[in-house]
Amino acid sequence: MNVIDVDDVSKAYGDVQALDGLSLSVEQGATLGVFGTNGAGKTTLFKLLAGLNRPDEGSVSVAGADPTDGTTVRERVRYLPEHAGFPPSLTGREILSFHARMRSVPREDRNHHVERILHTVGLADAADRRVGGYSNGMNRRLGLGTALVGEPAVLILDEPTAGLDPDGIRAFHEVVESLASETDVTIVFSSHALGEIQRLCSEAVIIADGQVATAGPVEELRRAAADEVTVSLSLASAAAASDVAADLGNHEGVSTVSRSGKDVTAETTPAEAYDHLTTIGEGYDIDRFEVREPGLEAAFHEAVRADGGDGSDSDGTAATAAAEAATEDSGGEPA
Amino acid sequence: MSEDDSSTDPAPDGGVVAADAPATRLHDGGTERSTATDAADESTLARLADSSLLTIARREYRLAVRSRWALGVALLFGLFTTAVVQFGASSVGPGRFDAVIATIAELGVYLVPLTALAVGYDAIVGADERGSLELMLALPVTKGRVVVGTAIGRAAVLSGAMLLGFVPGALLTVRYIGLASVGQYAAVALAAVLTACAMLGVAVLVSTVSRTKTHALGAALAIWLWVALLHDLVALGAVAGFDLGSGAIAAAILLNPVDCFRVLALSQVDVVAGGFGSVLAQAGLTTPMVAAGLVAWVVVPVGVAAKLIQRRRL
Numbered sequence: 001m002n003v004i005d006v007d008d009v010s011k012a013y014g015d016v017q018a019l020d021g022l023s024l025s026v027e028q029g030a031t032l033g034v035f036g037t038n039g040a041g042k043t044t045l046f047k048l049l050a051g052l053n054r055p056d057e058g059s060v061s062v063a064g065a066d067p068t069d070g071t072t073v074r075e076r077v078r079y080l081p082e083h084a085g086f087p088p089s090l091t092g093r094e095i096l097s098f099h100a101r102m103r104s105v106p107r108e109d110r111n112h113h114v115e116r117i118l119h120t121v122g123l124a125d126a127a128d129r130r131v132g133g134y135s136n137g138m139n140r141r142l143g144l145g146t147a148l149v150g151e152p153a154v155l156i157l158d159e160p161t162a163g164l165d166p167d168g169i170r171a172f173h174e175v176v177e178s179l180a181s182e183t184d185v186t187i188v189f190s191s192h193a194l195g196e197i198q199r200l201c202s203e204a205v206i207i208a209d210g211q212v213a214t215a216g217p218v219e220e221l222r223r224a225a226a227d228e229v230t231v232s233l234s235l236a237s238a239a240a241a242s243d244v245a246a247d248l249g250n251h252e253g254v255s256t257v258s259r260s261g262k263d264v265t266a267e268t269t270p271a272e273a274y275d276h277l278t279t280i281g282e283g284y285d286i287d288r289f290e291v292r293e294p295g296l297e298a299a300f301h302e303a304v305r306a307d308g309g310d311g312s313d314s315d316g317t318a319a320t321a322a323a324e325a326a327t328e329d330s331g332g333e334p335a
Numbered sequence: 336m337s338e339d340d341s342s343t344d345p346a347p348d349g350g351v352v353a354a355d356a357p358a359t360r361l362h363d364g365g366t367e368r369s370t371a372t373d374a375a376d377e378s379t380l381a382r383l384a385d386s387s388l389l390t391i392a393r394r395e396y397r398l399a400v401r402s403r404w405a406l407g408v409a410l411l412f413g414l415f416t417t418a419v420v421q422f423g424a425s426s427v428g429p430g431r432f433d434a435v436i437a438t439i440a441e442l443g444v445y446l447v448p449l450t451a452l453a454v455g456y457d458a459i460v461g462a463d464e465r466g467s468l469e470l471m472l473a474l475p476v477t478k479g480r481v482v483v484g485t486a487i488g489r490a491a492v493l494s495g496a497m498l499l500g501f502v503p504g505a506l507l508t509v510r511y512i513g514l515a516s517v518g519q520y521a522a523v524a525l526a527a528v529l530t531a532c533a534m535l536g537v538a539v540l541v542s543t544v545s546r547t548k549t550h551a552l553g554a555a556l557a558i559w560l561w562v563a564l565l566h567d568l569v570a571l572g573a574v575a576g577f578d579l580g581s582g583a584i585a586a587a588i589l590l591n592p593v594d595c596f597r598v599l600a601l602s603q604v605d606v607v608a609g610g611f612g613s614v615l616a617q618a619g620l621t622t623p624m625v626a627a628g629l630v631a632w633v634v635v636p637v638g639v640a641a642k643l644i645q646r647r648r649l
């Protein structure tokens with residue numbers, strides 16, 4: 001059963017077409033990762049889902065209702081904006097208590113509920129400090145805390161881990177994994193860290209230029225985008241690297257080879273990758289190697305290319321983040 | 336950790352329980368179900384206290400008190416009323432008290448709207464720039480209620496601070512004039528508070544339609560200039576130049592909350608002073624009519640703001 005249905009939605013801000021006929025469905029209980037280039041329309045989509053804006057065309061349904069029709073949807077949906085902020089003179093506890101009261105958490109449960117959330121997001125020790133003294137990461141944690149107040153049916157989180165330190169990211173991952181495994185809460189979140197989406201999400205959607213470039217189960221997206229692994233080697237000398245690059249280039253199973261100094265990178269099939277490594281290891285001293293499986297990064301690049309290909313400027317940030325984040329690595333010293 | 340563990344441990348540590356908490360709530364039963372079950376037990380007062388409107392107003396009240404502008408307003412009006420009464424009424428006599436009221440009316444037309452506009456201009460746009468408006472509007476409350484709750488909270492603090500500021504003047508009035516004058520003084524104080532609430536409503540409207548705090552501040556200053564100075568000049572010019580009747584004069588008064596304040600304040604004394612006040616006698620207005628006009632100035636701008644926030648781009 002779909003809990004979110006977005007049908008041919010368009011939204012423009014003046015001359016800027018933020019969404020252009022976007023359609024999307026999310027099943028109840030799914031964890032959906034949304035990623036795309038900067039300005040692709042992710043935040044606009046989230047605001048439509050939260051009922052903060054109305055689409056110019058098309059329809060949006062969340063939990064069976066129009067998000068802009070009264071407060072019914074907002075009772076079940078939690079939305080954490082990318083740039084969520086709080087009045088600096090309130091404490092973290094006061095802010096969560098306010099949200100609990102607004103969310104009709106029963107009076108007798110309220111304090112306990114707030115206390116648990118403070119622990120959940122790791123702010124128990126700073127609960128009674130004014131938010132004005134919080135770091136950016138603490139503010140993000142508090143924002144995540146507000147999204148957990150009450151009994152959410154759908155969580156819509158716009159870049160929830162942006163600005164979080166590793167502990168905060170870990171706490172977020174634990175919350176999402178717990179909700180995904182133990183409840184039927186539907187979670188939709190955007191992130192430029194594709195590894196995060198790979199780890200947490202069952203489904204992913206790539207948005208480009210206000211449209212869905214591609215969508216589906218994460219594993220399918222990964223496999224569809226690329227069936228090769230990337231082998232990276234560091235050799236003892238540049239001359240050895242040059243020889244290895246030449247050898248690898250002569251193999252039919254190796255599609256591309258590149259060399260930079262003592263480093264060689266090649267793309268080949270997973271089955272042949274370790275054969276190549278063994279062969280090279282017999283002839284040369286390998287300082288370090290790495291075999292990287294295809295990730296959402298490849299799906300992202302393919303989707304953006306297919307969508308028009310001028311990702312050189314606007315895609316830069318996302319692509320860089322993808323390259324840094326979307327890896328499933330195996331590597332180490334050769335035996 | 337099991338559900339039982341997480342539901343009975345009141346002081347869990349961070350990680351594991353953290354992840355359990357949301358799930359546990361869902362397994363243990365819901366907020367909405369509990370609310371429905373317990374609703375009958377809650378008193379009307381408790382439900383009212385938890386209503387979204389009052390919850391927002393209470394939060395706004397708390398913010399305003401902590402921001403210290405409430406203290407500033409109280410001190411400002413305390414100094415203002417102390418100075419006016421001390422210098423105006425220290426020579427005993429009914430005429431001196433009339434001069435005090437007239438002075439409060441004449442200086443209040445500048446001070447009261449300026450204070451209210453300063454208090455309210457960032458009510459909505461400030462929250463938007465801070466990033467808290469989106470979070471607020473994502474709660475199960477209508478956008479209009481957010482505006483009204485914000486206005487109520489700020490109005491409560493502004494009113495309280497102003498009334499506190501009028502207390503020193505009241506004490507001095509009792510000392511110099513006697514208890515008999517307190518009623519008139521209180522009427523002027525209440526008129527000032529009502530006028531402040533009206534101008535606060537205008538400020539909230541400005542804040543709702545402004546894209547940035549800077550724009551809102553500029554618009555608020557322009558409005559202050561209009562209500563405190565230009566409106567009277569234009570109205571006087573129109574009345575004198577086009578020989579307009581008493582209906583036009585009444586309309587001119589009712590169209591400016593500051594003039595309403597002046598009328599209400601000066602109705603407490605026999606003197607007629609300054610600017611637009613010289614033609615008040617011809618207007619045919621009664622005190623209740625002007626008070627009703629001022630109440631409309633409180634309600635209408637906030638109501639319009641509650642409508643216009645639907646169009647605000649988030």
